Amino acid sequence: MNARTHPDVLLSVQDLQVHFPRKSSWGRPPEVVRAVDGVSFEVRRGTALAVVGESGSGKTTTALAVMRLAPITGGLVRLGDTELSRLEGEAMRLARRRLQIVFQDPFSSLNPRQRAGDAVRAPLDLMKVGTPAEREARVAQLFAQVGLRPEQRHLFPHQFSGGQRQRINIARALATQPELVVCDEPVSALDVAIRAQILNLLRQLQRDLGLTYLFISHDMAVVEHLCDEIAVMYLGQIVERAPRQAFFASPLHPYSVALMSAVPTVAGGRRRAATRIKLSGDPPSPIAPPPGCRFAGRCPAAEPACTQEMPPLREVNPGHWVRCRRVEVVDGRAQPVIRFDNA
């Protein structure tokens, strides 16, 4: 899709594949789970790209593959000039300084027997950043940066609330001054009132430190609030990718439209529920995905041709990519196949 990398681009992912082989057992033949099946995107420095989709779409596996925490079976992942997908051993370990992750569950992602300050200092110790005294000062600074009091360094995780624990996780992720921070559903385990605090913090930190986010989420409203660009995944593939305003003003892929219409809103209430686009059934299995468009079986606008051939991801408006053969460009503007009044 992109022949050369623009200097602004920090993360470039090309045709990424993560396939998990399953051995045969109990008479079942061996099979391959195509969790991520040919995903390409770029994230520019200082911006946030959201990868959205439902469970099983491969969004978290994509994030883990970028972090080299899931096996890459094909394609390239490049961070700046470094080809992450080719690094091994010590070289990979050192590169981890440049990319860090914040996980979804603030409870299971902290060691209950490690003090909060030690958890935040651990990456500095592992990477041998500065002298021990400098590390201690850096931990205090990080605590202040994420809105915790430096003296809370000496407490254990159970002495913090969920929102505070997520602040500790963010401080730990920021310890080595990473360029890329992968956020895997960082607010979905938090209460609504706390969610706003953490979202505001993430945005503040991005501005202050010039961070680049790869933001994994299923919450469209959160994504619209925080991210500059959106990629929608369905069954291991990106079906639409667009800048925020273009996407939320007019999503093009029928799945994106259905996904948006399914979100209940305070302003929409029952009127929205009554007019929403209903999807029947469940996504097909990633073991033997159907030929053709993977959404065709549930798509309200599918034609016979949709099931024949996999549509390519094509650019229909500047920066707006969609994997649907039915999206047409009329007078220079791409027209969605199905519409939903989002007001």
Next chain:
Amino acid sequence: MMSDEKLLQVSDLRVEFKSRQGTAMVLNGVDFELRPGETLCVVGESGCGKSMTALALLRLIPSPPGRIAGGRVALRGRDLLACSEAEMRAVRGNRISMIFQEPMTSLNPVYTVGDQIGETLRLHAGLDARAARARAIEMLMQVGIPAPEKRVDEFPHQLSGGMRQRVMIAMALACRPEILIADEPTTALDVTVQAQIFDLLRDLQRENGTAILMITHDMGAVAEMADRVMVMYAGRVIEQGTVDEVLSAPRHPYTQGLIECLPELGSSRDGEPGPLAEIPGVVPSIWELGQGCAFRERCPHAHARCAAEVPPMFAAGGAGGHGAACWLLAEQAEEAMA
């Protein structure tokens, strides 16, 4: 529906938990009523007592350490708290049933879904195995599961998350209960599946006249499902009213904060969205409630009276019984009088 009749009336419900730290009041005088055929949504942050309220109605509070310390739960005038355990068993799953957040852990992995739906029917309706199976197939069809005569013999692990929640709903509705308690029924599901489950609940409610008590933390879901809403904070109901009253004109500062701090779709329509409103601080620990309004530490309008006395529920006007437990309402009423 006969909307004026009181199906369920809960008054001054108190639940306490004992531990080495002392006794904590988890529910501190909860009052509400549920009318036939309506949907009442209970909203609040974790630990506010919303799930505890549901468990207390069915007398399922883990005891010890928990205990229903007082109050009344009247189902068509009969106090469930005064019933014997045998009488309660005839109510649970029959007149009041419940669906839980995580469908996988609430289904038994070693029984087929048909057995599990049939169990309720054999127990409460006295059906034999063959009749129970036939009715289970009927229920599966009603909740929109394709090929029900095949699915009835499958085990929970063979179904997707959305289908499992449909099985839970089929189980809960098999005996045509008067009340269905749904504790975050879609939190573990994807939004497109959530939309299917909400449609299903609305359709079944219309057909059977079941009253739904739905616990949720999602204000969008409230707007879509509720007829009436009650907002809980630290073991008390702090605001209640019709869905329009509470969501469009909230009177309690906590409810106002909850609605303002939500990121909503359409925030980027006029360019970069501004920062979200925040409710500062965290929910107080149940061990540190003390005197006064539990929200005062986080409240932008807190004053001396809030620290001295817990505010009772004040009427906020309007036809839907809108009220909020906040001293501001009393003071506004006094000013209007003067």
